[in-house]
Amino acid sequence: MEGRAVIARATKTVVPRRPRARRSLYLQYLVEPFAYLSPAIVLIGTVILIPLIIGISYSFQSIELLRPFDSGWVGFENYAALWSDRKFWIALENTFFWTFWSVSLQFLLGLGLALLLNTQFFGKRLFQALVFLPWAVPTFLSALTWAWLFNPVIGPLPHWLADLGILSEPYNILGDPELAIWGPIMANIWFGVPFFAITLLAALQSIPGELYEAAEIDGASAWQTFSKITLPFLAPMIAITVMLRTIWIANFADLIFVMTGGGPANSTQILSTYIFTTAFRKLDFGYASTIAVALLLILLIYSLIVLWLRKKLIKI
Amino acid sequence: MPAALRRSPAATVAKYAALLCYLVFALFPLYWLIKIAVTPDALVFTEGTQVIPSAVTLDNFRTVLLQTDFLSYFGNSLYVSLGTAAVTTLVAAAAGYAFSRFDFAGKKLLIAVMLITQMFPLLMIIAPIYKIISQVGMLNSLTSLIVVYTAFNIPFATFLMQSFFDGIPKDLEEAAMMDGSTRFQALYKVVFPLTLPGLGATLGFVFTAAWSELLFALMLISKNDAMTFPVGLLTFVSKFSVDWGQMMAAGVLALVPSCLFFIFIQRYLVQGLTSGAVKG
Amino acid sequence: MARIQLNDVKKSYGDVNVLRDINLDIQDGEFIVLVGPSGCGKSTLLRMIAGLEPISGGDFMIDGERMNDVRPRDRDIAMVFQSYALYPHMDVARNMGFSMEIRGDAAEERKSKVAAAAETLGLSKLTNRLPKALSGGQRQRVAMGRAIIRDPRAFLFDEPLSNLDAALRVEMRLEIARLHQKLGATMIYVTHDQVEALTLADRIVVLEGGDIQQVGSPLELYERPANKFVAQFIGSPTMNVVPVEGGAGGITLAGSKLTLPHLGDTSAAVELGIRPEHIDVVAPDQGMLKAVADVVEHLGSDTNIYARVEGIGPMMVRVHGNIPARSGDLLGLNIQPLNAHIFAADGTALRRADAIAA
Numbered sequence: 022m023e024g025r026a027v028i029a030r031a032t033k034t035v036v037p038r039r040p041r042a043r044r045s046l047y048l049q050y051l052v053e054p055f056a057y058l059s060p061a062i063v064l065i066g067t068v069i070l071i072p073l074i075i076g077i078s079y080s081f082q083s084i085e086l087l088r089p090f091d092s093g094w095v096g097f098e099n100y101a102a103l104w105s106d107r108k109f110w111i112a113l114e115n116t117f118f119w120t121f122w123s124v125s126l127q128f129l130l131g132l133g134l135a136l137l138l139n140t141q142f143f144g145k146r147l148f149q150a151l152v153f154l155p156w157a158v159p160t161f162l163s164a165l166t167w168a169w170l171f172n173p174v175i176g177p178l179p180h181w182l183a184d185l186g187i188l189s190e191p192y193n194i195l196g197d198p199e200l201a202i203w204g205p206i207m208a209n210i211w212f213g214v215p216f217f218a219i220t221l222l223a224a225l226q227s228i229p230g231e232l233y234e235a236a237e238i239d240g241a242s243a244w245q246t247f248s249k250i251t252l253p254f255l256a257p258m259i260a261i262t263v264m265l266r267t268i269w270i271a272n273f274a275d276l277i278f279v280m281t282g283g284g285p286a287n288s289t290q291i292l293s294t295y296i297f298t299t300a301f302r303k304l305d306f307g308y309a310s311t312i313a314v315a316l317l318l319i320l321l322i323y324s325l326i327v328l329w330l331r332k333k334l335i336k337i
Numbered sequence: 338m339p340a341a342l343r344r345s346p347a348a349t350v351a352k353y354a355a356l357l358c359y360l361v362f363a364l365f366p367l368y369w370l371i372k373i374a375v376t377p378d379a380l381v382f383t384e385g386t387q388v389i390p391s392a393v394t395l396d397n398f399r400t401v402l403l404q405t406d407f408l409s410y411f412g413n414s415l416y417v418s419l420g421t422a423a424v425t426t427l428v429a430a431a432a433g434y435a436f437s438r439f440d441f442a443g444k445k446l447l448i449a450v451m452l453i454t455q456m457f458p459l460l461m462i463i464a465p466i467y468k469i470i471s472q473v474g475m476l477n478s479l480t481s482l483i484v485v486y487t488a489f490n491i492p493f494a495t496f497l498m499q500s501f502f503d504g505i506p507k508d509l510e511e512a513a514m515m516d517g518s519t520r521f522q523a524l525y526k527v528v529f530p531l532t533l534p535g536l537g538a539t540l541g542f543v544f545t546a547a548w549s550e551l552l553f554a555l556m557l558i559s560k561n562d563a564m565t566f567p568v569g570l571l572t573f574v575s576k577f578s579v580d581w582g583q584m585m586a587a588g589v590l591a592l593v594p595s596c597l598f599f600i601f602i603q604r605y606l607v608q609g610l611t612s613g614a615v616k617g
Numbered sequence: 618m619a620r621i622q623l624n625d626v627k628k629s630y631g632d633v634n635v636l637r638d639i640n641l642d643i644q645d646g647e648f649i650v651l652v653g654p655s656g657c658g659k660s661t662l663l664r665m666i667a668g669l670e671p672i673s674g675g676d677f678m679i680d681g682e683r684m685n686d687v688r689p690r691d692r693d694i695a696m697v698f699q700s701y702a703l704y705p706h707m708d709v710a711r712n713m714g715f716s717m718e719i720r721g722d723a724a725e726e727r728k729s730k731v732a733a734a735a736e737t738l739g740l741s742k743l744t745n746r747l748p749k750a751l752s753g754g755q756r757q758r759v760a761m762g763r764a765i766i767r768d769p770r771a772f773l774f775d776e777p778l779s780n781l782d783a784a785l786r787v788e789m790r791l792e793i794a795r796l797h798q799k800l801g802a803t804m805i806y807v808t809h810d811q812v813e814a815l816t817l818a819d820r821i822v823v824l825e826g827g828d829i830q831q832v833g834s835p836l837e838l839y840e841r842p843a844n845k846f847v848a849q850f851i852g853s854p855t856m857n858v859v860p861v862e863g864g865a866g867g868i869t870l871a872g873s874k875l876t877l878p879h880l881g882d883t884s885a886a887v888e889l890g891i892r893p894e895h896i897d898v899v900a901p902d903q904g905m906l907k908a909v910a911d912v913v914e915h916l917g918s919d920t921n922i923y924a925r926v927e928g929i930g931p932m933m934v935r936v937h938g939n940i941p942a943r944s945g946d947l948l949g950l951n952i953q954p955l956n957a958h959i960f961a962a963d964g965t966a967l968r969r970a971d972a973i974a975a
C-alpha cells in the first residue's frame with residue numbers, strides 16, 4: 022500500500038489511499054479506556070469486591086466451624102453481641118491509641134527526614150537509600166527483630182532504657198500491660214517513617230523553587246518560610262498521606278501479632294488482631310466479620326471527615 | 338536551596354547530628370539481625386546484649402542453605418514475587434494509562450472503588466477468598482497467590498503508574514500517531530522507553546510487598562513444598578525449637594533481594610510521586 | 618496532494634458545543650491560517666483534521682473521501698506541535714526518520730532522506746544530538762523536518778512559532794513560507810500572531826465562539842471585514858469603532874454628517890469603524906472632528922496619536938512618516954470616507970450589494 026502511495030505522489034496523480042474500513046473512531050474512543058482497564062477491573066472485582074460482599078454477609082450469619090450445626094442467618098445478632106462485648110471496646114480503645122501514636126510519630130519523624138533529604142549534603146544518595154531500607158524489611162522480620170531488641174536476654178534496649186532511668190530495671194516491656202503497646206508502636210515507627218519521608222519528599226520537591234527565592238527576597242526567616250510556604254504547600258499531600266496511613270495502620274495486625282499476640286491481658290489487642298484471633302483461633306467467622314465491618318465503618322467515617330476537612334481548610 | 342547557603346555552623350552540626358540519628362535508628366535493628374545471625378550458637382545468649390560479638394561464624398548460613406528447605410522457600414518466594422510484580426505492573430500500567438489519558442464515564446467511581454479497597458481490613462475477606470480458592474481447587478498453588486497478590490497491589494500500583502504517565506506529555510504519543518504509528522506502536526516506541534523508571538519503581542514496590550506478605554500465604558499454602566519464605570520462616574520456630582541463629586540467618590538471606598530491589602527503586606519512587614500524585 | 622473539505626463539522630464535549638457547523642473547502646496546495654481569540658476552538662479543529670480528536674458530527678473529506686473514522690496514521694497528514702513533541706529519548710536523526718522507521722523503510726533510504734531533510738533545514742551537524750541538547754529554534758526545525766520527511770498530503774501547524782523569540786520567529790516564518798512554495802502542499806496553520814497570518818496565508822479563517830466569522834484572503838479581511846469582530850480582530854493597531862446615527866443619505870458622527878456613497882443605504886448603521894491609518898490629520902479648524910493629542914508615539918516610519926475626540930472619546934490615529942505633533946496639541950481629524958466601515962446593531966458590516974459581488 023505504501024509503495025502505491027509513493028508512486029501516486031511521484032506521478033502527481035490522485036490515487037486515494039483506501040482507508041481501511043473500521044468502526045467509528047467515536048466508539049473506539051469510548052471503548053478503548055475500558056480495554057486497558059478490564060484486567061484491573063476483573064481482578065479487583067473477583068478477588069476483592071466479591072469476597073468483600075461475601076465477607077459482609079458473614080456478619081449477618083453464624084458461621085462457627087466449631088459448631089457447624091448452628092450456622093445460618095441470624096440478622097443483627099452478631100452486632101448486638103458486639104455492642105455488649107467488653108473485649109471489643111478495649112480493642113477499640115487500643116486501636117485508637119496504637120493508630121494515633123504510630124501515625125503521629127511516623128509523620129513527625131518522616132517530615133523531619135524529608136526536610137533533611139530536601140537539602141544538599143555529602144553522601145546524600147547513599148544516605149537516602151540506607152535510611153529508607155526499613156521499609157523493604159518484611160514486616161514479620163521487623164517484628165521479630167524488635168521483639169529481640171526488647172528482650173533483656175538477647176537485646177540491648179532494656180539495658181539502655183534502664184541506664185537512662187526510663188525503666189527501673191532492665192525487664193521486657195512487652196510483658197508489662199502498662200507499656201507493652203509501645204513495643205509494637207516503636208517497631209511500627211521504624212518501619213513506617215520511610216513511607217512518610219518518601220511521599221513528603223516527593224511533595225517537597227514539587228514546590229516551585231521560585232517561591233523560596235521570592236520569600237528570601239522578601240526577607241522571610243527560615244521558620245516563616247517553612248510555616249508560610251512549605252507547610253501550606255504540603256498540606257494537601259499531608260492530608261491524603263495521613264489518611265491513607267491511618268487506615269492502613271489501623272488494619273495492620275502483623276507487628277502486634279508477632280510481638281505480643283495481643284497480650285498481656287489484652288493490653289495490646291487492637292481490632293484487627295481481635296478479628297484475627299476470633300477468626301483463626303476461635304474459628305468464629307461470623308463474629309470476626311462483624312468486628313471487621315465495624316472497623317470498616319469507623320474508617321469510612323474517619324476518611325469522609327478527613328476529606329471534608331481537607332476541602333474546607335485547604336484552598337490550593 | 339539558597340537558604341542552605343547562609344546556615345550557621347551550629348545549624349550544620351545539628352543537621353549532621355540529625356542525619357546520624359536517623360541513620361543509626363534505621364540501621365541498628367538490621368545490624369542486630371545480622372549480629373545474631375553471625376554469632377556462634379554458644380554465644381547467642383551469653384553475649385546477648387553485647388553490641389559486638391567476640392566471635393563470628395557463618396555456620397548458621399551454611400546450615401540454613403544446606404540442611405533446611407530454605408532454598409525451596411526462597412525459590413517459591415522469588416517465583417511468586419516476580420510473577421506478582423510482573424503481572425501487577427502490566428495490569429497497573431494499562432489501567433494507569435487509561436486513567437491518565439482518557440476521560441470516560443465511571444472514572445470517578447472506579448477511583449473511589451480503588452480507594453475503598455485500600456480501606457477495609459483484609460482479614461475480612463480472607464475467609465471468603467479461602468473458600469473460593471478451595472472450591473476451584475487452587476489451594477497450595479503458587480498461582481493463586483500471584484492472582485491474589487496482584488489484585489491487592491493493583492490499586493496503589495495503578496495510582497503510581499498514572500502519576501508517571503501524567504508526567505509524559507500527551508503530545509508525544511499524538512506526534513507518533515501522526516507519524517503513522519498505531520497506538521500500540523506509539524506506546525511501545527515512545528511512551529514505554531520514557532516510563533521505564535516508573536515501571537521499575539512499580540515493579541520494585543510490588544516485589545517488596547509480595548516478598549513480605551504473610552497472611553494470605555499462611556492461609557492458602559499448607560504444603561511444605563509450596564511455602565513461601567515468610568511462612569517457611571515461621572516453621573523454623575517449631576521445627577528447630579526456635580533456633581534463633583538459623584532463623585536470623587534465613588532472615589538476613591531473605592532481606593537481600595528485597596533490599597537490593599528497594600535500593601534500586603527508591604529514587605524513582607520519589608520521582609514518580611513528585612510528578613503527578615501531589616495534585617490529588 | 619490534498620483538497621480538504623469540512624461539511625457541517627461539529628464538535629462537542631458533553632453538552633458544551635465547542636464548534637458548530639464548520640464549513641470549509643480548502644484547495645489543494647492552499648495555505649490556510651486559522652485565527653481567533655484564545656479558546657475559540659482552533660486547536661480543536663486542527664486536531665479533528667489530524668484525527669486526534671473524534672468528530673461529533675458532519676463530514677470531513679480529503680480528496681472527496683470521507684475520513685471521519687480514519688485513524689490519524691491512515692490520514693497521511695503531518696502535524697507540527699506547539700510543544701514540538703520531539704521524542705526525548707531519540708536523537709535528531711531518529712526523531713526525523715521515525716515515521717519511516719514505523720513504516721518499515723530500509724535503513725539506507727531512511728538515512729539518505731534524513732540527511733537530505735537535515736541539509737535543507739541546516740541541521741546536518743546536529744543529527745546525533747538528543748532534543749534536550751538543542752536550542753528552541755533547532756527543536757523547531759527538527760519538528761518541521763519530521764513533518765517534511767513524510768511527504769504528507771497536508772501539513773498542520775498549531776502555533777509552531779509561539780515559543781520562539783521575535784527574531785527567530787521572523788526567520789522561521791520565512792522558512793515556512795519557503796517550504797510551502799517548494800512543496801506546494803496543503804497547509805493549515807494556527808496562530809495568534811497577526812503578522813504571521815497576514816504574511817503566510819492564502820486565505821485566513823477567523824473563528825470565534827465556535828463559528829467561522831469569515832474566510833478570505835488577508836486583503837479581503839482587511840478591506841472588507843464581514844462584521845465588527847473580524848474588523849477589530851484583523852489589523853494592527855485595532856480599528857476604531859465609534860457610535861453613529863444612521864440615516865438614508867449618510868451617517869451623523871459627533872454632530873457632523875458623513876456621506877458614504879460606496880456603502881449605499883446606511884439607515885441601519887449604529888457604529889462606524891475606521892482604521893487608525895485611515896484618518897487624516899489636518900489643522901485644528903479644518904477637520905471634520907476636533908481632537909486633542911493625548912499621547913504621541915514617534916516610531917520613525919509612522920506616528921501613532923492617541924487622541925481625545927470632541928463628542929466621541931478616545932481614538933487612535935496613525936500617520937505615515939514623522940509629523941511634528943506633540944502631546945496636548947489640538948488637531949483636526951478627517952475620516953477617509955472610502956475606507957470607512959459601518960456596522961448594524963447585530964455587528965454585521967453594511968455593504969452595497971454590488972460591493973459584495975465584486
Ligand SMILES: Nc1ncnc2c1ncn2[C@@H]1O[C@H](COP(=O)(O)OP(=O)(O)OP(=O)(O)O)[C@@H](O)[C@H]1O
Nearest residue numbers: 630633635653654655656657658659660661662809
Ligand atoms: N476535553 C475537553 N472538555 C471540555 N472542553 C474542552 C476540552 N478540550 C477543549 N475544550 C474547550 O474547547 C474550547 C476550544 O479549545 P481549543 O484548545 O481548541 O482552543 P484554541 O482556540 O486552540 O485556544 P488557544 O488559542 O488558547 O490555544 C475551549 O473553550 C476549551 O475550554
Ligand SMILES: [Mg+2]
Nearest residue numbers: 659660661775
Ligand atoms: Mg490552541
